[in-house]
Amino acid sequence: MKVEVETWMRKAFEASREEFLALIEEVKGILETEKASREESGLVRISPRAIKSVIVVGDIHGDIKSLIHVLKDVEVLNADRIVFLGDYGDRGTESVEVYYVVLKLKAIAGDKVVLLRGNHEGPPDMPVIPHDLPSLFKKRFGVEGAKAYNQIKELWEYLPYAVLVEGRYVMLHGGLPVNATSIADIAYAHESPSSSNLEEILWSDPVEGEGEFLSMRGEGRLFGEDVTERVLRAVGVKTLIRSHEPCEGMEVRQRGKVLTLFSRKGAPYFNSHAAYLILGEAELKTAKDAGMLARTAVRMW
Numbered sequence: 001m002k003v004e005v006e007t008w009m010r011k012a013f014e015a016s017r018e019e020f021l022a023l024i025e026e027v028k029g030i031l032e033t034e035k036a037s038r039e040e041s042g043l044v045r046i047s048p049r050a051i052k053s054v055i056v057v058g059d060i061h062g063d064i065k066s067l068i069h070v071l072k073d074v075e076v077l078n079a080d081r082i083v084f085l086g087d088y089g090d091r092g093t094e095s096v097e098v099y100y101v102v103l104k105l106k107a108i109a110g111d112k113v114v115l116l117r118g119n120h121e122g123p124p125d126m127p128v129i130p131h132d133l134p135s136l137f138k139k140r141f142g143v144e145g146a147k148a149y150n151q152i153k154e155l156w157e158y159l160p161y162a163v164l165v166e167g168r169y170v171m172l173h174g175g176l177p178v179n180a181t182s183i184a185d186i187a188y189a190h191e192s193p194s195s196s197n198l199e200e201i202l203w204s205d206p207v208e209g210e211g212e213f214l215s216m217r218g219e220g221r222l223f224g225e226d227v228t229e230r231v232l233r234a235v236g237v238k239t240l241i242r243s244h245e246p247c248e249g250m251e252v253r254q255r256g257k258v259l260t261l262f263s264r265k266g267a268p269y270f271n272s273h274a275a276y277l278i279l280g281e282a283e284l285k286t287a288k289d290a291g292m293l294a295r296t297a298v299r300m301w
């Protein structure tokens, strides 16, 4: 992929409202087409035999420096797939600019780039608080910034919310739905409004030990190792790769069943390290647990 990272970074700050709106429209069209052509609408399947590398990036939350850091890695840009685990805006002051770069990447690379839905890109009935993105659009583009924000919101409806690397890994923003019994419960989560599957995918967190509990977040659940083991077996993979929780770049949870990635630094979390994951041939050939991935495939900065 030919990407002028420095140029994009500059453009992210200089782009006019019209250029921004045009980019959002373009990417919305791409996402719409992709969604219509996916058999399982919320799920992107990757066959590990067909590709050589997958990059996985956790929460960016408005930290454009971290995003640019990741994109400057040649291996990242030459990877067969780049999966973002969601939460592009809010928290960080450069949320609008992060959107510019991420959307540009999607516009140029098409299905090579997978933008997953995080809880900060959730449906209208699952609002996140605080939500800085509308005011950051307003700050950047004045009152008319509301139009750009509204278009971004429409675009979220087309984002998939899980990736299945068949037989190896499942990737999503928050957590595994506690009642999921097959990959269909994840793939069609938004089509069963009576279940809380989508809410759990976007909002849940793993806990050590067994069981399932209410979450302090007010949405989603806390899910124990027994839940993880059952759902991972049901979808036929070894490890869950997710983000959603601030940490020092990565965290191995539930004795290696879960890997948490966090790919941004700075306020308001002030973590010293951030990280992303490079699944290369070894990690795609056989499924590794989170401990192994942490040792061989995680790149920290």
Ligand SMILES: [Mn+2]
Residues within 6 Å of the ligand: 087, 118, 119, 120, 173, 243, 244, 245
């Ligand atoms: Mn989140």
